[in-house]
Amino acid sequence: MSLSTEQKVTTAINPVPAIRVSALNQGKVNEQGQYILYWMVAQRRVSWNFGLQRALEWGERLKKPVLIFEPLRIGYKWASDRLHTFVIQGMKDNQALCEEYGITYYPYVEPKQGAGKGLLAQLAHSACMIVTDEYPCYFIPRMVKAAAQHCPMLMEQVDSNGLLPLRASGRVFTTAASFRRHLQKTLLPFFASEHFPMREPLAAVKDLEKAQVSEQILENWPQADLNHLLNGGIQTLPIDHEVKVVDLETGQGGFQAAQRLLERFIDERLWRYHSDRNALESGSASELSAHIHFGHISVHEIAQRAFEYCDWHPQKVASKPNGSREGWWGASSAVEAFIDELVTWREIGFTFGFHRLDDYDQLSSLPDWALKTIAEHRDDPKPYIYTLESFEKAETHDELWNAAQRQLIREGRIHNYVRMLWGKKIYEWSASPETALEIMIELNNKYALDGRDPNSYSGIFWCLGRFDRAWGPERPIFGKLRYMSSDSTMRKLKAKNYLKRYATAQQAELF
Ligand SMILES: Cc1cc2nc3c(=O)[nH]c(=O)nc-3n(C[C@H](O)[C@H](O)[C@H](O)COP(=O)(O)OP(=O)(O)OC[C@H]3O[C@@H](n4cnc5c(N)ncnc54)[C@H](O)[C@@H]3O)c2cc1C
Structure with a gap:
C-alpha cells in the first residue's frame, strides 16, 4: 500500500507554520527522552497531517524517532459498534502504512472502562515531548487540556482542521x-x-531508528489486535451494540x-x-x-x-x-x-x-434575534409533540421525516437537504426548544458517522438560526426562524423513490 504514486519524495520535514502550533503547558523538552510522542486523537492519518509533521520536525531537530500512539477510548459518549468499527478500520490502514514506512505505531483500544488510565503518562515518561491534535469540539479539548496539566514535559497541540x-x-x-x-x-x-501539510511526511524519515515501547507498558496495555476486533472482537467491548456497523462503502472507515x-x-x-x-x-x-x-482524509x-x-x-x-x-x-x-x-x-x-468552546452547544450561543423569536413563540400551541423515543423510532405522522430518520439509523447519514428538514421538524414537534436541541444532538451524534463534529453543531444550530438571518412572514412556532415544509421538500426533491427506499424499518432496525 502506498499513499500515492505521484508523490515527490521529500528529504526533509518542512516546518509547520507557527500559527498552527500552540503549547498546552509550560513543560520543558526532555532531551534525554527516547522519542517524540505523537498522540493522535483527531487527525487519524499519516498523510497531509500537520500534527504528525510537527512531531517529525521535533524528531529531526532532536535526532529522535517518533512514536505514533493512536488510542480509542471506551467511555466516550455514543461509543458504539458503528463508530468503533469505523475508527478501528482506520487504525488498520495506519498500522499497515506505518509498517511500510518503518515507523513505530502503537494502536490501543481500551478493553474496558478505565483500562487505559495511566497509559499516556507512562508513554510520556520516556518522551522528549508530546504533540497532539487540536480539535474545537466534543470531549477532545477537555481531555487534551487535562493531560497537558499533568504532563511534566512540553505538550503542543497542532491545528490541522x-x-x-x-x-x-x-x-x-x-x-x-x-x-x-x-x-x-x-x-x-x-x-x-x-x-x-506534507503529502507524505513519513517518506522523509524512512531510515531513522525506530521508537521502542517498553515491554512493561505493552504487558499492561497490550496493543490492539485490530483483526480480532474487526472480526467479532468488538462484541466483547462495553459499548452500544444496538447502533450497527454501516454496511455501505461510506460506512467503511480508513x-x-x-x-x-x-x-x-x-x-x-x-x-x-x-x-x-x-x-x-x-x-x-x-x-x-x-x-x-475522523481525520481519515x-x-x-x-x-x-x-x-x-x-x-x-x-x-x-x-x-x-x-x-x-x-x-x-x-x-x-x-x-x-x-x-x-x-x-x-x-x-x-x-x-x-x-x-x-464554552457554549457552542448551548442555546445561549444563538444570535439575539433568534433567541428573541424563540422566546416569543415557545408557548405557541403545537399540533404534534413527540418524545425522543418516538423520534428515534421514526414514529411521526410525516413519512418523509420518518424516511430521513430511517436513513440515519440504517446508513449513519442523512441526505444533506433532507437533514435540514429533519432538524427543523424536530424543533417544530418538540415540547420546548431545549428539548428539541437535546433530541437533535442525541440522534445526530448517536447515529451519524460524521456526528460529534463542529459541523454537527453548525447544522443543528442552523435549524435554530445560527449563521442565518430573520425570515418573514413571522409564523407560529418558528417565529422568524427559517421555515421548511415536508410537502415543498418532497416536490423540490422528487422524493418518491427515497420514500420507497426508507418506507419501512428493516428487521435489524426494529427496537
Ligand atoms: C441538522 C443538521 C445536522 C448536521 N450534522 C452534521 C454532522 O454531524 N457532521 C457533518 O459533517 N455535517 C453535518 N451537517 C452538515 C451537512 O449535512 C453535511 O456536512 C453533509 O451533508 C455531508 O455530506 P457530504 O460529505 O456528501 O457533503 P458535500 O456536499 O460533499 O460537502 C463536502 C464537505 O463540506 C462540508 N459541508 C458540506 N455541507 C456542509 C454544511 N451545511 N455545514 C458544514 N459543513 C458542510 C462537509 O465536511 C462535507 O463533507 C448537518 C446539517 C444539518 C442541517
Missing part, C-alpha cells in the same frame, strides 16, 4: 457571507506551499476507503456538484464527511484535488473580496460550489467552536 488556521479567523462570524468575505481577504497566503471515495467523487460527480448536489437520486455530493470527521488534500481538477491556482482569483458565493475564485462553477461547502460552511463552524 482547515485551510484557514483557527487562529487566523480572529473572531466569531455570524453569517456565511461575512465569513466568506473574511476568507476572500485572508485565505490566499495559506495556499503557499509552506502552508500546506485512509484507503476515503481515497476511493475521493477518487470516485472527482472522476464521476464533481463536474456536476453545483447543479445536482441536492438530487435525491444520483446526487453529486462527495459523501466524505465521516472520513473528514485531510481537507487540504480534498481541496487540492478539486482545484487541480479545474486547473485552478491562486493567480486565477477573479475579483476583489465581496463575500459573494460565486465568481470570486475564478474556478469552475462546480468547484466553487464544492469549495464553498468544504471551506466556507465547514470552517465557519470550526471557527465558532474555537472561539466559543
